[in-house]
Amino acid sequence: MDYDVAIRGGTVVTASDTVRADVGIRGGRIVAVADVIDGARQIIDASGLLVLPGGIDSHVHIAQASGPGIVMADDFASGTASAAAGGNTTIMPFAMQQRGRGLRECVEEYRELAVGKCLIDTSFHLVISDPTPTVLGQELPALVKAGYTSFKVFMTYDDLVLNDRQLLEVFAVARREQALVMVHCEGYDSIKYLTERLEAEGKTAPYYHGPSRPQIVEREAAHRAISHAELLDVPMMIVHVSGREAMEQIRWAQQRGLPVYAETCPQYITLTEDDMKGLNMDMTGAKYVCSPPPRDKESQAAIWEGLQQGVFHTFSSDHCPFRYEATDGKLNPRGRTSFRWVPNGIPGVETRLPILFSEGVSKGRISLQQFVALSSTNHAKMYGLYPRKGSIAPGFDADIVLWDAKRRETITQSKLHHGSDYTPWEGFEVVGWPVMTMAKGKIVAENGKIIGQPGDGAILERGRSPYATRNAQH
Numbered sequence: 001m002d003y004d005v006a007i008r009g010g011t012v013v014t015a016s017d018t019v020r021a022d023v024g025i026r027g028g029r030i031v032a033v034a035d036v037i038d039g040a041r042q043i044i045d046a047s048g049l050l051v052l053p054g055g056i057d058s059h060v061h062i063a064q065a066s067g068p069g070i071v072m073a074d075d076f077a078s079g080t081a082s083a084a085a086g087g088n089t090t091i092m093p094f095a096m097q098q099r100g101r102g103l104r105e106c107v108e109e110y111r112e113l114a115v116g117k118c119l120i121d122t123s124f125h126l127v128i129s130d131p132t133p134t135v136l137g138q139e140l141p142a143l144v145k146a147g148y149t150s151f152k153v154f155m156t157y158d159d160l161v162l163n164d165r166q167l168l169e170v171f172a173v174a175r176r177e178q179a180l181v182m183v184h185c186e187g188y189d190s191i192k193y194l195t196e197r198l199e200a201e202g203k204t205a206p207y208y209h210g211p212s213r214p215q216i217v218e219r220e221a222a223h224r225a226i227s228h229a230e231l232l233d234v235p236m237m238i239v240h241v242s243g244r245e246a247m248e249q250i251r252w253a254q255q256r257g258l259p260v261y262a263e264t265c266p267q268y269i270t271l272t273e274d275d276m277k278g279l280n281m282d283m284t285g286a287k288y289v290c291s292p293p294p295r296d297k298e299s300q301a302a303i304w305e306g307l308q309q310g311v312f313h314t315f316s317s318d319h320c321p322f323r324y325e326a327t328d329g330k331l332n333p334r335g336r337t338s339f340r341w342v343p344n345g346i347p348g349v350e351t352r353l354p355i356l357f358s359e360g361v362s363k364g365r366i367s368l369q370q371f372v373a374l375s376s377t378n379h380a381k382m383y384g385l386y387p388r389k390g391s392i393a394p395g396f397d398a399d400i401v402l403w404d405a406k407r408r409e410t411i412t413q414s415k416l417h418h419g420s421d422y423t424p425w426e427g428f429e430v431v432g433w434p435v436m437t438m439a440k441g442k443i444v445a446e447n448g449k450i451i452g453q454p455g456d457g458a459i460l461e462r463g464r465s466p467y468a469t470r471n472a473q474h
Contacts, residue, residue, distance in 0.1 A: 002026070002039050002040070002041070003024040003025060003026050003031070003032070003037060003039060003040035003041070004025050004026050004027070004040065004041055004042065004441055005024075005025040005040055005041070005042045005043075005044060005398070005438075005441055006022055006023070006024050006025070006037045006038070006039075006040030006042070006043050006044070007022060007023040007025070007044045007046050007051055007400065007402070008022045008036075008037065008043055008044065008045060008046060008047075009022070009045055009046050009047035009048075010022075010023075010046025010047065010048075010049045010050065010051035010402065011049070011050050011051060012033060012051045012392050013050055013051065013052050013368045013369065013372055013392075014053065014369070014372055014377070014391050014392055014393070015369050015370075015372045015373040015376075015377040015378075015390075015391065016369060017369070018368060018369070021033050021034060021035060021051075022034055022035070022036055022037035023037070023051060023392060023398075023400065024037040024040065025040075025398040025441040026441075027441075028397065028398055028440035028441045028442075029394075029395065029396065029397060029398055029440075029441070030392060030393060030394055030395065030396050030397070030398050031394055032394060033392060033393060033394065044402075044436070046402050048404075049402045049403060049404055049405075049435065050368070050402070050403040050404075050405055051392065051400060051402060051403075052087075052372055052376070052392075052400070052401050052402075052403050053372060053376040053377065053389075053390055053391050053392055053396075053399060053400065053401075054087065054088060054089025054090065054120075054376065054389075054399035054400055054401050054437060054438070054439065055083075055086070055087045055088035055089065055090075055352070055353050055375050055376055055401065056088065056089070056090045056091075056092070056375070056376045056379035056380055056385070056389060056390060057083060057088050057090070057091045057092065057316055057317050057319065057349055057352060057379070058091075058092040058125075058263075058314055058316050058379040058382065058383055059092065059239060059240070059263060059265075059314075059316035059317065059318050059319075060079065060083070060091045060092065060093050060316075060317060060318070060319040060320075060349050061093060061094060061318075061319060061320040061321075061345060062074050062075065062076055062079040062091075062093045062319075062321075063075045063076060063079070063093075063110075063113045063114075064093070064094065064096055064320075065096065065098065066322075066343055067159070067343070070322070070328055070329070070343050071322075071323075071326075071328040071329070072320075072321060072322065072419075073321040073322050073323050073329070073347070073418065073419035073420045073421075074319075074321045074347075074418055074419040074420075075113070075117065075419070076113060076114045076117035076118050076122070076454075077117045077118075077119070077454045078417065078418060078419045079091070079093075079319070079321075079349065079418070079419070080117070080118045080119040080120050080122065080454075080457055081119050081417045081445075081450045081452070082347075082349050082350040082416065082417040082418040082419075083119075083120060083319075083349045083350065084119050084120050084437045084439065084444045084445040084450065084452060085350055085416070085417045085434075085437070085445045085448060085450060086349060086350035086351060086352060086353055086354065086434060087353045087354075087401040087403065087434030087437055088120065088349065088352075088353070088401075088437070089120050089121065089389075089397075089399035089400075089401070089437060089438075089439045089444075090120060090121045090122070090123065090379075090380075090385065090389055090399065090460075091120065091121075091122055091349065092122070092123050092124070092125055092379075092383065093122065093124060093125070094124065094125045094126070094127045094152060095107040095110040095111065095124045095125070095126055095127065095148070096110070096126075096127040096129065097126070097127055097128055097129045097130055097135070098129065098130075098159075099129050099130040099159060100130065101130070102134070102135070102139060103126065103128070103130075103135045103139040103140060103143065104139045104142070104143065107124070107126065107143060107148065110124070111124070111459065114459055115459065116454060116455045117454045117455070118454065118455070118456070118457030118458070118459065119439070119444055119450070119452040119453065119454060119456050119457050120437075120439045120444060120452070120456070120457040121389075121397075121399075121439065121440075121457045121458050121459075121460050122457055122458075122459050122460065123383070123385070123459065123460040123461070123462055124148060124459075125148070125150045125151055125152055125182065125383075126140070126143060126148050126150070126151035126152070127151065127152045127153075127154075127160070128140065128151055128152070128153050128162070128170055129154070129159065129160045129162075131162065131166050131169055131170050136169060136170070136173050140173055140177070140179075141173065141176075141177050144177045144178075144179045144464075145177075146461065147460075147461025147462050147463075148461075148462075149178075149179050149180065149383070149384050149462050149463065149464050149465060149468070150179060150180040150181070150182060150237075150383055150384075150462075150465065150468075151170075151174070151179060151180075151181060151182065152181075152182040152183070152184065152239070153166075153167060153170055153181065153182070153183055153184070154183075154184045155167070155183065155184060155185055155186055155187065155188060155221045155224070155225065156184065156186040156187065156188040156191055156221075156291070157188070160184075161188045164224070164228065167225070167228050168228055168231070168232065171228055171229060171232045171234045171236075172232055172234075174234050174235075174468070175232055175233065175234040178464050178465075178468045178469055179464070179465075179468055180235065180236075180237060180382070180383065180465040180467055180468040181229075181234065181235075181236050181237070182236075182237045182238075182239050183225045183236055183237070183238050183239065184239060184240070184291075185218055185221035185222040185224075185225050185238055185239075185246060186213055186217050186218050186221050186291060186292060187217040187218075187220050187221045187224075190216075190217040190220070191212055191213055191217055194211065194212045194213075194214075194217075195212045195339075195340050198211060198212055198339075199338055199340070204337055204338040204339060205277075205278075205281045205282070205283075205285060205339060206276050206278060206283060206285035206286040206288070206289050206339045206342055207273070207276045207277045207278070207281055207285050207339070208339050209276060209289045209291075209293055209339040209340075209342065210273040210276055210293040210294070210295075212339065212340070213291060213292060213293055215242070215243050215244075215245040215246065215292075215295065215299070216245065218241075218242060218243070218245065218246045218292050219245035219246050219248075219249055222238055222241075222246040222249040222250065223249045225238065226238075226249060226250070226253045226258065226260055229258070229259075229260065230253070230258055234259075235259035235260070235261070235467055235468055235469070236259070236260055236261070237261045237262070237263060237313075237382070237467075238250055238260065238261070238262050238263070239262075239263045239316075239318070240263060240264065240265050240268075240291075240292060240316075240318050241262050241263065241264045241268070241292075241303070241306070241312070242264075242267075242268045242292035242293070242294070242295050242299060242303075243268070243292075243295040243296075243298075243299030243302055243303065244298070244299060244302035246292075247262070247302055247303070247305075247306045247311055250262045250306075250311055251306070251309075251311050254311065259467065261313045261314075261382065261467060262306070262311055262312045262313060263312060263313065263314045263315070263316050264303050264306065264307065264312050264315060264316075265315070265316055265317060265318045265348070265352075266315075266317060266348055266351065266352050266355040266356065266425075267288075267290060267294050267318075267346060267348070267424070268294065268295065268299065268300065268303045269300050269303050269304060269307075269355070269356075269359055270300070270355060270359065270425065270428070271288060271294035271424060272294050272295065272296050272297065272300070273293060273294055273295060273296060275287075275288040275294060275424070276288045276289060276293065276294070283330075283331055283337075284324075286324065286330040286331065286339075286342045287324055287330060287346070287422055287424055288346065288424050289330065289339065289342045289343075289344060289345075289346075290318070290320065290344055290345050290346045291344040291345075304365055307360070307365070307366060307370075307374065308365065308366060308370075312374070313374075313378050313382060314374060314378050314379050314382060315352070315356055315374040315375055316352070316379075317348035317349045317351075317352040318345070318346075318348065319345075319346075319347055319348045319349035319352075319418075320343075320344065320345020320346060320347075321345065321346070321347035321418050321419055321420040322343045322345060322347075322420065323419070323420055323421045323422075324420070324421055324422045325421050326421070329343065330342055330343055346424045347416075347418045347419075347420040347422075347423060347424070348424070348425075349418065350416050350417060350418055351411055351416070351423065351425055351428075352375070353375055353401075353434060354409065354411070354430045354432060354433055354434070355425065355428070355430060356371060356374065356375060357371055357403070357405075357430070357431075357432035358429075358430035358431045358432050359430075361405070361432065362405070362430075362431040362432050376389075376390050376391075377390040377391055378390075381465075381466065381467070382465055382467050383462060383465055384462035384463040384464055384465045384466075385460070385462055385463075397439075397440050398438060398439075398440055398441035399438065399439055399440065400437075400438045401434050401436065401437050401438070402434070402435050402436040402437075402438075403432065403433070403434055403435070404432070404433050404434075404435050405431075405432050406431070406432075407431070407432065407433040407435070408429065408430070408431050408433075409429070409430055409433045410427060410428070410429050410430075411423060411425045411426065411427070411428045411429075411430060412426060412427065413426060415448060417450060435447055439452065439456065439457065442456065444456060
């Protein structure tokens with residue numbers, strides 16, 4: 001049999017197995033995994049390296065409207081290049097509805113931003129901010145049938161928050177259409193109250209972003225969302241969980257047999273609220289402002305507990321990149337100085353996998369198989385991309401990352417490819433690094449150099465998630 005590419009001499013790792021094997025690729029697909037593969041036009045020597053499924057980051061924000069005067073730092077070209085350099089082969093950003101506008105119109109505009117720009121495959125979630133009868137009765141069902149099979153709702157932010165009645169109405173559509181609903185769980189009214197009280201006391205530095213959104217407002221919202229989902233008997237994914245209090249609500253639901261799934265992110269295993277103090281409570285702390293905010297060391301330990309015990313199904317970056325040294329970014333948000341105006345979000349799509357591997361596998365907290373599941377396989381299964389994505393076996397896309405498990409690197413802004421002008425992990429040391437990323441059999445990044453071109457990646461429609469059906473066997 002002739003192959004386009006043979007990856008030889010490496011150790012293939014999936015979510016269930018580790019085996020020394022060669023991988024044969026033809027037409028952008030994996031066609032063989034065997035002891036020895038000969039007869040390929042291109043040979044890639046993977047001796048001493050791990051051969052892993054390409055990372056799937058199912059929670060990223062790219063080229064997204066972020067409010068008056070605020071510009072997101074990544075477009076689809078820079079965002080997908082950064083993702084590829086970090087060992088990812090698929091990303092999933094959000095097509096966001098703007099209030100007062102139709103959902104389909106917003107989706108089509110957002111899709112146009114991505115056409116011809118992506119270096120790796122991309123697939124969209126939806127964001128529902130204005131659930132009118134037309135949206136819920138016509139546009140959303142039609143978009144689900146067209147392959148947009150997951151959507152997100154928010155329990156906070158002025159321009160995005162849905163009240164309880166609206167949440168129930170959206171959940172009912174998710175159940176009827178067998179779409180997976182994702183929820184940002186933070187209590188809107190509590191945050192507004194705490195923010196106004198802090199500002200009245202003159203506590204406006206970025207550090208106070210944390211006290212304005214303590215764990216209790218995340219816990220309360222998580223419990224409320226779970227209760228709504230239980231009332232309607234609908235599966236749900238709770239995103240970017242930051243600490244023990246919300247995690248224990250999720251574990252409580254799971255122990256009762258409710259189909260509640262959860263995601264966490266690198267910031268919640270490595271950063272703390274003290275990072276938002278910056279240099280003596282100055283604006284440099286804005287570099288670490290995200291929502292929910294980083295917590296404390298005990299919260300980090302709780303997140304590891306959840307990762308080890310299976311409370312969390314996916315590990316995403318929540319990549320939400322802004323510039324710091326810019327009038328349209330974090331340093332001078334809208335010409336105002338209070339933490340409430342700092343754009344919420346940090347860049348992380350390129351550093352997600354090295355951080356999880358180093359802190360997890362290299363330090364013995366999780367196995368290689370768990371790493372693959374949390375970073376790739378579970379994302380593909382959760383969001384309707386499996387069995388095309390998420391593993392190494394015949395029939396799968398040849399989305400593969402070669403990984404040097406012993407390579408030591410220090411994360412610095414100078415090494416990264418995102419559009420932000422900083423990284424929250426400047427000077428962070430890791431053990432384990434992606435040395436080559438292949439998307440559908442083509443090398444798109446190698447040793448920190450981008451080789452792929454805009455347009456190499458496709459915009460994917462997805463099937464319905466098996467996790468969106470209440471009684472499905474997963």
